[in-house]
Amino acid sequence: MELYLMRHGIAEDGEPGMADSERRLTPEGKTRAAATLKLARRAGVRPDLILSSPYIRAMQTARIAKEELSVAEEILELPTLVPHGVPENTWNELRDYANHASLLLTGHEPQISHLIAYLLNSPGLMVEVKKASIVRIELVSTGPAPRGVLRWMIVPAMVD
Template sequence: MFFAESPSEQIMKKTLYLVRHAKAEDRAPFMRDHDRELVSEGIIASARIGRHLKDKGITADCLISSTALRAKDTARIVAEQLGIDPETISYDEHMFDGGPKAYLAAVNRLPANCQSAMLFGHNPDITYFAEFLTHQDVGSMSKGAVAAIEFTDLEWAAVSGRTGNLLFYVAPKHLKEA
């Protein structure tokens, strides 16, 4: 005889996608680092990663980006590829130069009804954060790369070090030309 699990016995899973911004223009004299834009290669890579995620059936309920122009642009392009309204992206100024603690604070503030979230940020912080959550060696995340991390039976507020499992890591350079 088969008994269905009651809702209280079902395993709850949440997924976090960490996305490093794609390739941006080099820093020039008198230009603020915060204001660097994506170059054409970065725009194309963002679209390819977004399309790859969509092809894999991946989406996100909540999107949060650093306020730096290159991260915002990456977030907008990926959102468009996923069929998500870019106007729904939230921006967190602390994710620019705030260190991994700023990323953790952003995750811990996610609403309980958000089952999957996507954060767009910068190296080295985003790599350190992925490794902190999973205790796995991710290596230095490439520009435009995505690390997917799954949490089992945890609310976002309880996410901390070693609580996640790395599902996959993919960078634009790993994808075949479309």
């Protein structure tokens, strides 16, 4: 199984009384996410399905991915893809989609970098995932304890 983990694009600052989950992408955030996804498409990224955090900015990023990567399936929410989600819980939910060859996840830091470390079976691994970046992991084992191989990362600076 191929997993593509994407951090949401640049989002607006929160305001007093605004829930973190309500923050939206800025125009620059949308543009940079689309540019990164165009490069991903040229690299052959063709996910079967997109799973997203329920937060607005991640769902907006997922919708951009659906368009740029021509994904036919509807975007599904994955409740554990929240900023402080537990990687093991996310993995347990992801295993329900093991029949798909390729998945794209849209989420947040620090959860994305923690999930990467978990999928690579490297708990001490530190990964900096910039906004609108995409990481490709090839899973060689999809059992209760996953084992993956990091194949590449696309960062927005590569397309600026």
